[in-house]
Amino acid sequence: MIMNKFDKLSTFITVVEENGFAAAAKKKGVTTGTISKQIALLESELGVQLLNRTTRQLSLTEIGKTYYEYCKNPLQELELADRVIAESKKEATGTLNILASRYFAITHIIPKLSAFMRLNPRLQINLQLDERFPDLEKEDIDVLFGISIEGTDDLVRRRVAKTRYTLCASPQYLKKFGTPLLPADLQKHHLISHMMRKPNNIIHFINDESIKVEPALFLNDTFAMRECALLGNGIVNLHDFLVADALKEGKLVELLSDFQLPEMNVYLYYKQSRYKVLKIRKFIDYFVGI
Structure with missing residues (x-):
C-alpha cells in the first residue's frame, strides 16, 4: 500500500517536472495511459484535483501546487538514499x-x-x-x-x-637537573626538539606566553624524541598520544601542566x-x- 502510494507520488512529481504526461511516460519507460491512470488514482485517493488538463497544456491546481511542494523533497531524499545505498555496494579499487x-x-x-x-x-x-x-x-x-x-x-x-602538547622528562633527568616550575625555567634546561621547529624553536603557553628555547638536540622523528626523553637526555614537548603510556607508567613526568595550552x-x-x-x-x- 505504502509502496503503491510512493509510485503514484513519484509519477505525479515527474509529470509536474516534465510538464506533461507524454514526457513523464517517456522518462519512466511506461505508456501515457499508465501515467494518466496513476494520477487519476492519486486524485481519487486524496479527493481533490491536482492537475488542470486541457488539450494544449497541463497546469497545477492551487491545492496541486501545495501538494507538490510538500511531496517533492521527501521523494528527492528517498531517491538520494537509494543512490547512496547503491553506491555503497560498489567495490573500491x-x-x-x-x-x-x-x-x-x-x-x-x-x-x-x-x-x-x-x-x-x-x-x-x-x-x-x-x-x-x-x-x-x-x-x-x-x-x-x-x-x-x-x-x-x-x-x-x-x-x-x-590532542594537546605535553612537556615531559624522565625522573632521572629531573633528579639530576631539577624540575622547571615556570615556562621561563625551560631556558636553563636541555630541550629536545623536532627539526621542523627550526629556526624559531618557540614553545607556546596559555595567556599568549611564548618562550624561545635553544634545544640541545634536534631530531626529525617524534618517536626518537620520545626515546631520548625516556633515556634522560632532556625535556620534550610532544602530543599526548605519544607519551600517554610512559606517563601512566611513571617513565616520564609531565611538566608545567598548569601553563599548557588546551586541546587541539x-x-x-x-x-x-x-x-x-x-x-x-x-x-x-x-x-x-x-
Missing part, C-alpha cells in the same frame, strides 16, 4: 595513498584499518609514515592526517581526534574535488564515521 606521522598511525589509524580492508578487499593502501607538510598540488596523496596544514581553497578538513584537533585532510573518487570517499566516510 586501485591504490589509496595516505600520509600520517608514525605514532599517530600506530595509535589511531592502523587499529582501524583491518575492518576497512575487509570491507574493501580489492583496494590497495599505501600508508606513508612521515612527519612533514607535503605539497598536495604535486604529490600523489589522497588523504593526509595532521593538525595545522595550509593548502588551496579546495582543501577540506574533518576532525578525527583531539587532529584533522583528516583531502581535496574537495577528489571526494567524488569512490576509494577516497569510502575511506573518509568510514574513518570519520567510527
Whole structure:
C-alpha cells in the first residue's frame, strides 16, 4: 500500500517536472495511459484535483501546487538514499595513498584499518609514515592526517581526534637537573626538539606566553624524541598520544601542566574535488564515521 502510494507520488512529481504526461511516460519507460491512470488514482485517493488538463497544456491546481511542494523533497531524499545505498555496494579499487606521522598511525589509524580492508578487499593502501607538510598540488596523496596544514581553497578538513602538547622528562633527568616550575625555567634546561621547529624553536603557553628555547638536540622523528626523553637526555614537548603510556607508567613526568595550552584537533585532510573518487570517499566516510 505504502509502496503503491510512493509510485503514484513519484509519477505525479515527474509529470509536474516534465510538464506533461507524454514526457513523464517517456522518462519512466511506461505508456501515457499508465501515467494518466496513476494520477487519476492519486486524485481519487486524496479527493481533490491536482492537475488542470486541457488539450494544449497541463497546469497545477492551487491545492496541486501545495501538494507538490510538500511531496517533492521527501521523494528527492528517498531517491538520494537509494543512490547512496547503491553506491555503497560498489567495490573500491586501485591504490589509496595516505600520509600520517608514525605514532599517530600506530595509535589511531592502523587499529582501524583491518575492518576497512575487509570491507574493501580489492583496494590497495599505501600508508606513508612521515612527519612533514607535503605539497598536495604535486604529490600523489589522497588523504593526509595532521593538525595545522595550509593548502588551496579546495582543501577540506574533518576532525578525527583531539590532542594537546605535553612537556615531559624522565625522573632521572629531573633528579639530576631539577624540575622547571615556570615556562621561563625551560631556558636553563636541555630541550629536545623536532627539526621542523627550526629556526624559531618557540614553545607556546596559555595567556599568549611564548618562550624561545635553544634545544640541545634536534631530531626529525617524534618517536626518537620520545626515546631520548625516556633515556634522560632532556625535556620534550610532544602530543599526548605519544607519551600517554610512559606517563601512566611513571617513565616520564609531565611538566608545567598548569601553563599548557588546551586541546587541539587532529584533522583528516583531502581535496574537495577528489571526494567524488569512490576509494577516497569510502575511506573518509568510514574513518570519520567510527
